[in-house]
Amino acid sequence: MKKHSNSKSRTSNNNRIRLTAAVIVSAFAMGASAATITESATAPSANIVASQLADLGPGTFDGGRQYADNGGPPGQTFTVASATLVNAITVMGRGDSAGGYTSQADPMTGAEIWGIQISQVNTSTGALTPLDTETATGFAAPININNYLTFTLSAPVSLTPGNTYALSIDINAGWCGFAFSAADAYANGYSFNNNTSIANPGGNAGGTKDVFNGFAAPMPANNDMVFAVRAVPEPATLALVGLGGLGLIAAGKRRRA
Numbered sequence: 181m182k183k184h185s186n187s188k189s190r191t192s193n194n195n196r197i198r199l200t201a202a203v204i205v206s207a208f209a210m211g212a213s214a215a216t217i218t219e220s221a222t223a224p225s226a227n228i229v230a231s232q233l234a235d236l237g238p239g240t241f242d243g244g245r246q247y248a249d250n251g252g253p254p255g256q257t258f259t260v261a262s263a264t265l266v267n268a269i270t271v272m273g274r275g276d277s278a279g280g281y282t283s284q285a286d287p288m289t290g291a292e293i294w295g296i297q298i299s300q301v302n303t304s305t306g307a308l309t310p311l312d313t314e315t316a317t318g319f320a321a322p323i324n325i326n327n328y329l330t331f332t333l334s335a336p337v338s339l340t341p342g343n344t345y346a347l348s349i350d351i352n353a354g355w356c357g358f359a360f361s362a363a364d365a366y367a368n369g370y371s372f373n374n375n376t377s378i379a380n381p382g383g384n385a386g387g388t389k390d391v392f393n394g395f396a397a398p399m400p401a402n403n404d405m406v407f408a409v410r411a412v413p414e415p416a417t418l419a420l421v422g423l424g425g426l427g428l429i430a431a432g433k434r435r436r437a
Contacts, residue, residue: 217294217319220328224270224408229339230258231408232366245373245399246274246358248294248351252375252393254358255348256405257301259368264411265336269296269347272406273325276357286354290320293352296331297374297392301344306378306396308346312337313392325356336412347409348374350390364402371405372396 223233246254260266279288294316299308314334331349339345346369349358360371373380375397 215296215314215316215334216332217316218330218332219319219321219325220330223272223328224268224330224410227411227413228408229260229262229264229266229411230368232256232361232404233406233408234365242399242401246360247276248349248356248358249354249390250350250373251391252373252380252397253295253297253348253350253390254399254405255297255346255372255374255396256366256407257344257346257369257372257396258366258407258409259344260339260341260409263338263340266298266333266339266409267336267412268330268332268410269298269349270328270330270408270410271347271349272328272359274357274359275324275326277321277325277355278323279354285323287323288319288321288325288354290318292319292354293317294319294331295350295352295390295392296333297346297348298333298337299346299348301346301396303344306372306398308374308392308394308396310392310394311345326359329356330410344369346372346374346396347407348372348392350374350392352390359406360399360403361406362403364404366404369404370396371399371403373399 278286279292280286297310297313299310301308312333316331374392375395376393378395378397380397
């Protein structure tokens with residue numbers, strides 16, 4: 181009788197372990213339900229696969245091309261060294277932003293719609309093939325954003341080495357200027373406007389305002405955006421965390437025994 185009781189207890193414990201393991205795996209499989217924006221005074225430091233965060237400039241200012249409400253939103257091309265799943269893009273504000281076109285201070289209200297696009301670049305023509313285009317709302321902020329904005333995607337985007345990719349950002353109301361380096365600080369890409377052609381001059385008069393137009397038109401002066409492309413944690417790291425959780429369960433089982 182006692183033997184039967186122990187067997188039943190072991191079966192029950194094993195079922196709890198399997199159930200907990202399934203919960204851990206499911207938690208890692210679940211992604212964010214929508215694109216979001218967060219703000220930070222410090223640069224990101226984890227899971228970065230491409231970045232230009234060292235040289236904050238100021239670079240040569242171009243009022244017609246370095247704002248999120250331009251005709252042809254600003255962007256940056258980049259490459260990755262190994263296959264990766266990207267889930268976030270970070271850029272830096274240059275201290276000139278507002279939620280509306282008024283004669284006084286006008287903070288972001290959270291009603292503005294931001295757009296983030298990740299594309300593959302045809303390096304011969306400059307044409308962009310979108311891989312992911314998302315919007316994010318609900319971000320309220322003071323005027324003159326001069327720190328880091330991170331756009332977390334609703335689902336990771338798969339990138340591979342050997343290709344050139346691009347990020348670009350727009351906003352449908354108000355404006356946000358972005359920080360650029362003082363020189364060509366990032367060797368594996370260039371800043372651009374997402375315009376109607378490679379020769380488009382940019383600015384609100386150059387192409388349709390607040391629309392990703394499909395071409396990477398390089399900005400002058402070889403300045404790069406202050407940016408970081410960030411990946412989801414490595415699967416090995418997630419596995420270690422999951423194993424750690426199972427270890428705690430096993431330790432609890434031993435204590436009960």
